[in-house]
Amino acid sequence: MGRKLDPTRKDKRGPGRKARKQRGAEVELARFLPPEPETGKKKLSSHGRKRPLGGGGGGGGRESAGQTPRGRPGFSDSNSKWLAPAKAKKIPSQRNSVELSSDGEVEECSWEMEEEEDGSSDEMVDDYGASSSEEEELLPIEKAALKQKSDSEDDSEEEDEDEDEEVAEEAVGEASKQKMGQKEEDSTDLQLNLDIDEQFKLPTSDQIEREDILFISEPPDLHIIHQRIKGNMEVLQDFVVKREEGRTRQEYLAVLRRDMAAYYSYSDFLLMKLMDIFPLPELINFLEANEVPRPVTIRTNTLKTRRRDLAQALINRGVNLDPLGKWSKTGLVIYDSSVPIGATPEYLAGHYMLQGASSLLPVMALAPQENERILDMCCAPGGKTSYIAQLMKNTGMILANDSNAERLRSVVGNLHRLGVTNAVVSNCDGRQFPKVLGGFDRVLLDAPCSGTGVISKDPAVKTNKDEKDILRCAHLQKELLLSAIDSVNAASETGGYIVYCTCSIMVEENEWVVDYALKKRNVRLVATGLDFGKEGFTRFKDRRFHPSLKSTRRFYPHTHNMDGFFIAKLKKFSNAIPQAQKDEETAEEPTAPSTAPGTVMEPQPKKKKLEGPKVDKEQKPPQPALKKRHPLQAQRRPLKA
Numbered sequence: 001m002g003r004k005l006d007p008t009r010k011d012k013r014g015p016g017r018k019a020r021k022q023r024g025a026e027v028e029l030a031r032f033l034p035p036e037p038e039t040g041k042k043k044l045s046s047h048g049r050k051r052p053l054g055g056g057g058g059g060g061g062r063e064s065a066g067q068t069p070r071g072r073p074g075f076s077d078s079n080s081k082w083l084a085p086a087k088a089k090k091i092p093s094q095r096n097s098v099e100l101s102s103d104g105e106v107e108e109c110s111w112e113m114e115e116e117e118d119g120s121s122d123e124m125v126d127d128y129g130a131s132s133s134e135e136e137e138l139l140p141i142e143k144a145a146l147k148q149k150s151d152s153e154d155d156s157e158e159e160d161e162d163e164d165e166e167v168a169e170e171a172v173g174e175a176s177k178q179k180m181g182q183k184e185e186d187s188t189d190l191q192l193n194l195d196i197d198e199q200f201k202l203p204t205s206d207q208i209e210r211e212d213i214l215f216i217s218e219p220p221d222l223h224i225i226h227q228r229i230k231g232n233m234e235v236l237q238d239f240v241v242k243r244e245e246g247r248t249r250q251e252y253l254a255v256l257r258r259d260m261a262a263y264y265s266y267s268d269f270l271l272m273k274l275m276d277i278f279p280l281p282e283l284i285n286f287l288e289a290n291e292v293p294r295p296v297t298i299r300t301n302t303l304k305t306r307r308r309d310l311a312q313a314l315i316n317r318g319v320n321l322d323p324l325g326k327w328s329k330t331g332l333v334i335y336d337s338s339v340p341i342g343a344t345p346e347y348l349a350g351h352y353m354l355q356g357a358s359s360l361l362p363v364m365a366l367a368p369q370e371n372e373r374i375l376d377m378c379c380a381p382g383g384k385t386s387y388i389a390q391l392m393k394n395t396g397m398i399l400a401n402d403s404n405a406e407r408l409r410s411v412v413g414n415l416h417r418l419g420v421t422n423a424v425v426s427n428c429d430g431r432q433f434p435k436v437l438g439g440f441d442r443v444l445l446d447a448p449c450s451g452t453g454v455i456s457k458d459p460a461v462k463t464n465k466d467e468k469d470i471l472r473c474a475h476l477q478k479e480l481l482l483s484a485i486d487s488v489n490a491a492s493e494t495g496g497y498i499v500y501c502t503c504s505i506m507v508e509e510n511e512w513v514v515d516y517a518l519k520k521r522n523v524r525l526v527a528t529g530l531d532f533g534k535e536g537f538t539r540f541k542d543r544r545f546h547p548s549l550k551s552t553r554r555f556y557p558h559t560h561n562m563d564g565f566f567i568a569k570l571k572k573f574s575n576a577i578p579q580a581q582k583d584e585e586t587a588e589e590p591t592a593p594s595t596a597p598g599t600v601m602e603p604q605p606k607k608k609k610l611e612g613p614k615v616d617k618e619q620k621p622p623q624p625a626l627k628k629r630h631p632l633q634a635q636r637r638p639l640k641a
Helices: 017-021 025-032 046-053 140-198 205-217 222-237 249-264 268-277 280-290 307-316 357-366 383-392 408-418 430-436 467-486 511-520 547-551 579-586
Strands: 097-100 106-109 296-300 319-323 331-337 352-354 373-376 397-401 423-426 442-446 497-502 523-526 553-555 565-572
Touching: 222 249, 222 280, 249 268, 249 280, 268 280, 307 319, 307 331, 331 357, 352 383, 357 383, 357 442, 357 497, 357 553, 357 565, 373 383, 383 397, 383 408, 383 442, 408 423, 430 467, 442 467, 467 497, 467 511, 497 511, 511 523, 511 547, 511 565, 523 547, 547 565
Parallel strands: 373 397, 373 442, 397 423, 442 497
Antiparallel strands: 097 106, 296 331, 296 352, 319 331, 497 565, 523 565, 553 565
């Protein structure tokens, strides 16, 4: 890269260092030169013109200092040979070469002073900037070459100018084309926006089928789908004015559900459920919030440190954090960190626990007191259990239970790391728990659910849940809630409370389950003690729930910036189980056959047991008594034959 070398162009070289030292010498030199040289004689070279000012050199041609050269006609031909300039010898080993002139004077020269003998056309420039090459000294062929070069230079300059003009014209044309193209694009975009704003038209059935076929081979155009969702939402918000003639609201909703399923990657079943829960504008906000992860939050372990000291220690390690909110005295939100937040010395020492903001709310609603007996029915991975122990200041007793033995490993590890000493870990089925142990003051039930509130953590929930999964979870939650209620002692002086929570937003798993428990047990709903959160549903579609369900609380990611959660707090006022409900649970009757309406069932006579002769059962031979062993002695199993 770089500028191309043009051998025809020669840059005029300026005077050397000696000329800069002797400024005005050319004016003094003109005084000694003859006004007009004689015709027929050669012009003097630069060294020849400089000779009268020199101080050395032999020859009779040198003038004395007192003589005036005005009367002399000039130099004669006899001394013209030694007036010719001497050529400098190049010394490649030195940067600045030194030459000795013909008159014995030492002068500096550069690499470009003299011409080479190979006939190059470089002009020799003297110390005063005068050119020593004259046209009279050149041969005719050299003059013709110089003329041809000058003509070619002029032609090349003209061609360059023409090319520059053409390039400039092309650039101007391209710029104008780009401006026109931008204007056209802007006009088309503006026209598209105007068309969308003016009227939204539903795609026909043929267009939908064509798009479905294209979706199989190519990914959908998300920009077009997004624009269609916006237009459809605007029509549905003012359906009477903006709808198309002959189109029903159900058709618009079907197209909207189909577009949202393609744009956000949800199953059609889950979108139908969400559209029943949220209004359409809020539904879009909920779906958008699920695409963004929730902020990382930690809970300070006040058994070992204070939140102020922990925050200062983490800030010193390069962690950017803030208090979680006015509603929490132990929470911190982490914005960014230069160190792994789950591997700091403070974390390993048990000063804090990585825990979501929504997981703090059930323990705050439970409000455990010191010296109480508390059951955490589904405790894994131990965040809520350790928070309960923290509020109880390691007093009383906590029974941390979970049906999954593998998940209990994390519970044990966290309890040891956080310094919890009042917890007992058990591995039992929660549905059988009242038979195992009961009489607790408070019970926390974080029931297993479908996980529709934590889609940002587990995007697989968008597509892998169906109606059977929701109903299966709801049935299990009802059984667990009844067991939790039976495990609480209603006569407790300080307790008798049950907190039921899920990380789901489905009504079938929340209000439906709590309403079922209100009918089956002697419990009532009380305030959760949380100042924020949306009220629970008292009616949903064709169902009507108990009016006290307004005291339950719902939390959403798009409104509270935390995982979707449901919390209900129950107070048990009697240990007795309603007789009708008890009979239904204890009695195991076969299902009656289905009959057509209007038919009358005749009573069937009871079958009497036939009494026959008593048959003595075969008595087994008495087994030999086993030898008593020490309890610590290992029992050996008999070897198989």
